[in-house]
Amino acid sequence: MAGKIRKTLLFxxxxxxxxxxxxxxxxxxHSTHRLYFRGLAVGGFLVAFGLYVLVDDFIRPAARRLKG
Known part of the structure; x- marks a missing residue:
């Protein structure tokens, strides 16, 4: 049961x-003001880490189950 809760929270x-x-x-x-690279860096980090979690915890195990 704890594994399902962990996966749900991680998702x-x-x-x-x-x-x-x-x-x-x-x-x-889309800002009409200056482009703040700090915002782009933070947004990029969140997207990159979110994609890492998606691949590492959801896609890779599913591919392993399908493969073998």
Whole structure:
């Protein structure tokens, strides 16, 4: 049971990181003011780490189960 709760929470965190990072990047790109590279860096980090969690904890185990 604890494994399912962990996976569910990890999925929620991953989705929030991907969505939040993409939102920050979108705000920076469509801003009428200066482009703040700090915002792009934070958004990029959130998206990159969210993708890492997605691949490492969801896609790779599913591929392993399908493979063998």
């Amino acid at each position: 929620i965190v991953m989705a929030a990181m991907l969505g939040g990072g993409a939102y920050i990047i979108e705000l920076q790109v």
